[in-house]
Amino acid sequence: MLNNKNTPVASSEATPVASAEVPTAPTWAAPPTLEAPTWAAPPTLVQELALDARHLVKSFDDLRALKGVSFDVRVGEVFGLLGPNGAGKSTLVKMVYGHVQPNSGDLYILGMNVRSSSREIRGRLGVVPQDEGLDVELTVLENLMVFASFFEVSEGVARARAYDLLKMMRLDEYTHEPVANLSSGYRRRLAIARAMVNHPEILILDEPTVGLDSQVRLWIWDFLKKVKDQAKTIILTTHYMEEAELLCDRIAIVDKGQALAVGSPQDLISVHLGPQMAEFEVAGTEMSYYLNRIRERRFKFFTVGSHIYVPFQAESDANELLTIVNSRRIAIRRTTLSDVFLHLAGHDLREEPT
Amino acid sequence: MILHWSQIYRVWRRNFIIFKRTWLLSLFWIVLEPLFLLAAIGFGLGAYVKTVGGLAYVDFYFPGLLCTTSMMISFFEGAYGNFSKLNSSRSVGGGAAMGIYSVILISPVTVPELTLGELFWAASKGMLSSIGLLVVGLFFGLGHTPRILVVIPVLFANAWIFSCVGMVVTSYVRNYDQMIFPTSGLIVPMSLFCGTFFPVNELNSILKSVIYVLPLTHSVEIVRKLFVSGFSVDLLINAFVLVVIGILVTRFALRRLAYRLQP
Ligand SMILES: Nc1ncnc2c1ncn2[C@@H]1O[C@H](COP(=O)(O)OP(=O)(O)OP(=O)(O)O)[C@@H](O)[C@H]1O
Ligand SMILES: [Mg+2]
Numbered sequence A: 001m002l003n004n005k006n007t008p009v010a011s012s013e014a015t016p017v018a019s020a021e022v023p024t025a026p027t028w029a030a031p032p033t034l035e036a037p038t039w040a041a042p043p044t045l046v047q048e049l050a051l052d053a054r055h056l057v058k059s060f061d062d063l064r065a066l067k068g069v070s071f072d073v074r075v076g077e078v079f080g081l082l083g084p085n086g087a088g089k090s091t092l093v094k095m096v097y098g099h100v101q102p103n104s105g106d107l108y109i110l111g112m113n114v115r116s117s118s119r120e121i122r123g124r125l126g127v128v129p130q131d132e133g134l135d136v137e138l139t140v141l142e143n144l145m146v147f148a149s150f151f152e153v154s155e156g157v158a159r160a161r162a163y164d165l166l167k168m169m170r171l172d173e174y175t176h177e178p179v180a181n182l183s184s185g186y187r188r189r190l191a192i193a194r195a196m197v198n199h200p201e202i203l204i205l206d207e208p209t210v211g212l213d214s215q216v217r218l219w220i221w222d223f224l225k226k227v228k229d230q231a232k233t234i235i236l237t238t239h240y241m242e243e244a245e246l247l248c249d250r251i252a253i254v255d256k257g258q259a260l261a262v263g264s265p266q267d268l269i270s271v272h273l274g275p276q277m278a279e280f281e282v283a284g285t286e287m288s289y290y291l292n293r294i295r296e297r298r299f300k301f302f303t304v305g306s307h308i309y310v311p312f313q314a315e316s317d318a319n320e321l322l323t324i325v326n327s328r329r330i331a332i333r334r335t336t337l338s339d340v341f342l343h344l345a346g347h348d349l350r351e352e353p354t
Numbered sequence B: 001m002i003l004h005w006s007q008i009y010r011v012w013r014r015n016f017i018i019f020k021r022t023w024l025l026s027l028f029w030i031v032l033e034p035l036f037l038l039a040a041i042g043f044g045l046g047a048y049v050k051t052v053g054g055l056a057y058v059d060f061y062f063p064g065l066l067c068t069t070s071m072m073i074s075f076f077e078g079a080y081g082n083f084s085k086l087n088s089s090r091s092v093g094g095g096a097a098m099g100i101y102s103v104i105l106i107s108p109v110t111v112p113e114l115t116l117g118e119l120f121w122a123a124s125k126g127m128l129s130s131i132g133l134l135v136v137g138l139f140f141g142l143g144h145t146p147r148i149l150v151v152i153p154v155l156f157a158n159a160w161i162f163s164c165v166g167m168v169v170t171s172y173v174r175n176y177d178q179m180i181f182p183t184s185g186l187i188v189p190m191s192l193f194c195g196t197f198f199p200v201n202e203l204n205s206i207l208k209s210v211i212y213v214l215p216l217t218h219s220v221e222i223v224r225k226l227f228v229s230g231f232s233v234d235l236l237i238n239a240f241v242l243v244v245i246g247i248l249v250t251r252f253a254l255r256r257l258a259y260r261l262q263p
Helices: A089-096 A118-123 A140-150 A155-168 A184-195 A214-229 A241-247 A265-272 A284-296 A315-324 A337-345 B005-020 B023-048 B057-086 B100-104 B111-139 B148-172 B176-193 B205-211 B215-228 B233-261
Strands: A049-060 A063-074 A078-082 A104-109 A125-128 A202-206 A233-238 A250-255 A258-263 A276-281 A302-304 A307-312 A330-334
Touching: A049 A089, A049 A233, A063 A089, A063 A104, A063 A233, A063 A250, A078 A089, A078 A241, A089 A104, A089 A202, A089 A233, A118 A125, A125 A184, A140 A155, A140 A184, A140 B005, A155 A184, A184 A202, A184 A214, A214 A233, A214 A241, A233 A241, A241 A337, A250 A265, A250 A337, A258 A265, A258 A337, A265 A337, A276 A315, A284 A307, A284 A315, A302 A337, A307 A315, A307 A337, A315 A330, B005 B023, B005 B111, B023 B057, B023 B111, B057 B100, B057 B111, B057 B148, B057 B176, B057 B215, B057 B233, B100 B111, B100 B233, B111 B148, B111 B233, B148 B176, B148 B215, B148 B233, B215 B233
Parallel strands: A063 A258, A078 A233, A078 A250, A125 A202, A202 A233
Antiparallel strands: A049 A063, A049 A104, A250 A258, A276 A307, A276 A330, A302 A307
C-alpha cells in the first residue's frame, strides 16, 4: 500500500497518512475511486512507512510502561530507540512482533495493522530479541533450518541461506555444535543470522551489543552497516549513545514510557542544544551565584545535580564562559546525544530511572 | 483465525528432530517400565487370579496397561516436558532466557498452531510408547487380532486427551514441585481405578459414576472390547465420551496457552 497525501485512503486497514513533510497535492487530482491508484503518485510523493506508531499505551498491572508513544520509521532507514533501562524499548519492539498487545493506540508495520495482521507482519520481520532466545536443544545449523521452516522457506533454499549466513557470521566451524557450547559473542551472531534467514524486510534488534566485549561489538556494528547498505530497514534499541550515533539515521529518545524527541542525531543536537557544550560542577552553595551570572549573559543552560550545562554556538561564547567560570573546572566539548538525553530526561542515560 | 496445518506439522517436527537423535534408547527405557508391570502383575500376580470376567488376568490387564502407558507418557511430556518451554528461566549468564514457545512465536507461527503442534507431539510420544508395548505384547501372545489396527487410533486419542491435560497443568503451575498435585490426585488414581487392575463393576455406584466421567475408563473399555469381543454398539458410546472430553480439553489447553503467551 502506498501512502501519499493526495489520495484519500478509505480502507481501515490502510496506513495512516505519512509525515507532514510530503507536499499536499490539490485534492481535485484524486480520482473518485476509493482505491489509492499508484499511477497518480509521482515517485517523490511516495513515502512508504516501515513502522507507524500512534499514541501507543501499555500498562502492566499498575505500571505504565508506555504512556502514548508516537513515531514513524521510513523504509530503508536505521532507526534507534535510545533510552535507559526500563524506558519501554523492549515493550515497543515486542508490540511490533506481537508479543505485547497495546492497550490503546495504533501500530502499523509495512502498512499492516498489528492487531489484525500479526502473522503476515511477522513473516516479513527478522527479530533478535534482547535475550537471544536460541534453541538450546538444537545445533547451530538446526537453529537456522528449523526457524526457516517456520517462515515457510523451503528446505533447499533454507540450507543454502543457512550455510551462507554461517560463513558470513564466521560461525561455519560450529555448524554442527550444540548452541550451548557457544560463547556469548557467537551466540549473538547466531541470533542475528537466524533473524535473517527469511530475508526480512525489517530487521529488529533489541540491544544488539549488550554484554559483548568491544571486539565483537565493533564487528556487529560493522556488519549492521553492511546490512544498512542493502537498503534494509533496521530498528534497534540501545542504551549506548555511541551505538545510536554511529548507526542510526534517526533516533527516538525514550524515557519512562515516553518518546521525548525524534530526529536524526545531528538534528536532535542542533534543535535541542547546540554544537558545543560547556559543563562544570559547582558546590551547592555556589550554584545560585553561577546561575545568575549565566543568566545575566543570556546563555541557555540546564542543571543536573551539581552540574551546570551551557550549550553554545560560537567560539566567542566559549571565551565569555571562561571568564565566568574558573577555567580549570570547566569542560568545553562537542555536544553529544547523552547531553540531549540529559537535557530532556533530567537524568543520565546510564542511570536506573528513579 | 485460520490454522495453517503445515505450521502445526513444523512445530511437531522440531520436537521430532530432537527425539530422533535418541529415539531407540528413549523408547527402550519408556517401554521397560510397563514391561516390568506386565511381568510382575499381569503374569506374576495374575497367576494367582483365576479369571476376571471370563478372561485370564493378563488378558484383562494388558489393555489397561496400554492405555495407562499412553496416558502417562503424554501427560508427563505435556506437563513436565512443556514447562521449561513455556516459561522463561534464568540463563547461565544471569539474564532471562526466554522459553522456546516465545521464540517460536517470533516467526509467523500463531499461538493455536504452536499449541496444537505441541499437543500433537506429546500425543505422538504417548502413542508411540504404547505401540512399543503393543509390539512387545505380541511376543507374549497378547493382542493377536487384526482389530489391533483400530486399537492404535484409540491409544492416540487417549494420548491426545492427556497431552492436553498435561498442557493445562503446566500452564497453571509455578514450578515443577506443584505438578505433584495433579499427578498424585488425578493421574495416579486413574491408572489404578479406571478398570485397569480390576473391573469397574467392583466399585459402589457413587464411585462408579465418578469413574465413568474419566476418559481413561473409556479408552480401557474400548481397547479391551476390541481385543476380546470385537465391535459392538456400546463401543460407540465409549468413543463418543472420549471425543467429547477430547474436544473440551483441547479447547481448554488452547485457551490457557493463548492466555499465557499473549500478554
Ligand atoms: N511482562 C511484563 N510484566 C510486567 N512488567 C513488565 C513486563 N514487561 C516489561 N515490564 C516493565 O515495563 C517497563 C518497561 O520495560 P522494558 O522491558 O520495555 O524496558 P527496556 O527499555 O527494554 O529496558 P531494558 O534496557 O532493561 O531492556 C519496566 O519497568 C518493566 O519492568
Ligand atoms: Mg529491553
